[in-house]
Amino acid sequence: MGCTGCGNSGGLPKGCKNNGQCGTSGCGKLHVFDWLSGLEQPTEDLKFPYVEVRFKNERKEFFHNKNNIPLQIGDVVAVETNPGHDIGIVTLKGELARIQMRIKKINKPERLAQIYRVANQRDIDIWQENRQKESQMMLDARRIARETGLDMKISDVEYQGDGGKATFYYTSEDRVDFRQLIRDFASAFKCRIEMRQIGYRQEAAKLGGIGSCGRELCCSTWLTDFRSVSTNAARYQQLSINPQKIAGQCGKLKCCLNYELDSYLDALKDFPKSETLIESERGKASIVKIDVFKKEIWLSYIKSDNVTWYKFDCDEVNQFVSRNKKGEKIEPLEDLHKDKNAGETIFKDIIQENSLNRFETKKKKRNQKRKNKSFPKKGKQINSKKTEK
Template sequence: MGTCGSCSSNGIPKGCKNNGACGTGSCNTKLSVFDWLSGINPPTSKIHNQYIEVRFKNDRKDFYIVNPDHPLTIGDIVAVEASGGHDIGIVSLTGELVKIQMKKKKVKLEELNKVYRKASQKDIDVWTNYRDKENNVMLEARKIARRLNLEMKICDVEYQGDGSKVTLYYTAEGRIDFRQLIKDYAVAFRTKIDMRQIGYRQESAKVGGIGSCGRELCCSTWLTDFRSVNTAAARYQQLSINPQKLAGQCGKLKCCLNFELDTYVDALVDFPSSQTILETEKGRAFCIKVDVFRHQMWFTYANNSISWYPIDVDELKKLIALNAKGIPTKPLDELKEKNNLKVDLIEENNLNRFEKKHRSTNKKRNKNTKPQQPKNPKKIESKQNSKSRRIKKD
């Protein structure tokens, strides 16, 4: 794994001038971590912490115990304890921030494995050799599963650092019978087989891609935890429940629906309930739309739902107070006339704003342009005579 030596600070440790705290080891690494506590020394006598975070194949991370006498920095390739052998990973986080992450993820100290040593060149060569085989193994595993008519999809393959085990990640709707499949995999790959089922969100995180926003998928770049997303998030944001627009590449609701949900919930606290019914002089009116950005609620009559009328939230609260006293409000038509007194300078609500501008500019151009002078009739006659002479010669 190369380092970004062009932006290193003093050569050691290498990194983008963050003294090894950027957590990448090379630029544009997926799920990188910035250690914002890298410059803070612990209050204890020990300089180095005894816990580190190690990254495997960019999307799997785990915590390990390290000997304080052998300090490690971010970006170091290490050999760690694994089932039936050792694994190779890259140090992604060190220092006091590791304890905060362990507390956040509720990691038990007695279940942590150890770091053996820094990876030697031989360890790195074996590790890279097995990583180069992963794509071919994934294709072969898909062929075997298809030959057995199993309703599953192999999404990713990961070899252990020493090659003693291979983990196959798959997605499936129901349960899969692995009895014959594991036998065929063991014969084909000649190593220990580990099958792990993942969800469709985890699959899209491993595969990656471009979202509808034009950027890389959040799950494949920086998003590590997948919170549940439901249609209530779309309703709070006044979005139409359209599965084709709300679904991501994984086929589930987009994770970004949760990003601004808290902001919308806080803004809707000042709004009256969408079930509000106004008693007007023309009859009952109910809410049909909520505009969070303009701080308005749209109402329509129960007997005439074609016409919609916007009302500001502050004015709506006054109308609700009048209804609470038993006083009917004025018709929505008159309330709409008051709201229309506001000048729309940019003509945002005018559908024909572009046509008017073009017409006005054309009129101005016609006024400013000078009238064309009539052509000289003598020149026209001379041109016609020259043309006739040419025709006679021919």
């Protein structure tokens, strides 16, 4: 079996180099690597009778193989639902399913629904036919919801395998009373209706897109768990608290703010706290900027008109703090900076130097010079020639 997601060439995948033994048909975020493929499986009596089945919209559930149907990963099966049956694809079985159920904390597997059979051709045809109706069904559902006047957005529709039920996924900031909407949907689509509210991050994962980094969204490609992200993650990494820059397409804070947060927290243990004040002979100074990678800190006086930053190493600032704790005041920052960094440029008036319209002012002066230039008119030149004659 080759791996379609890695670019199968001659039966060998180009990506994961596992020679098609990963047990999946691709390398998507819903697939689990079969690291037990090379081990000897238990006997028939000791085999785990539960399997994992994947449906649409990144939904996975576990089912009981009560009838001991011989199943392989990738088989299309008909499973028990209420009401009717649904069609899904087997993604895990055996010991991997046991471990996954333990991770998901499923303590009572005897209450799980069972697998009816391997899907026949008629089941697959009905399933594919219902899947093709979903796009038009979602457009009609949005139109009906708009006519009803409800403040909600329908993101996706999932048809059950036998066509007996349709699940509508929607997002809304407030609570929605959709009792009348369900009646309208039932009369329009002639099936059982289920409304399921999802968050904005789940909506972005379903719809997908391109992030500000130029890559596909993490939530739609590989990220499976949504951890809470706070503005403190941006502050620890010395990022600007600008909602337009640190927010993703879902309108929430970007999940990637948590990726390097632990590394920054470990590095910031050597730095003094950002609210630390340093007593000097000239006055109090505060920390205005921190460079975690170079371990440098910029200090500036609190009561000072000119915006001047003085750069010091992290160890030096820690010495300043320890001296203040002993009751000593350090020398003025400019004297300490001159002794350490003789001849080095000090940052001054940063806002004026980095002005974005500095090129436009030069252009305006040039245009004003052109306007002030006086040129003789044609009529006066002709009159002067006539008078000379």
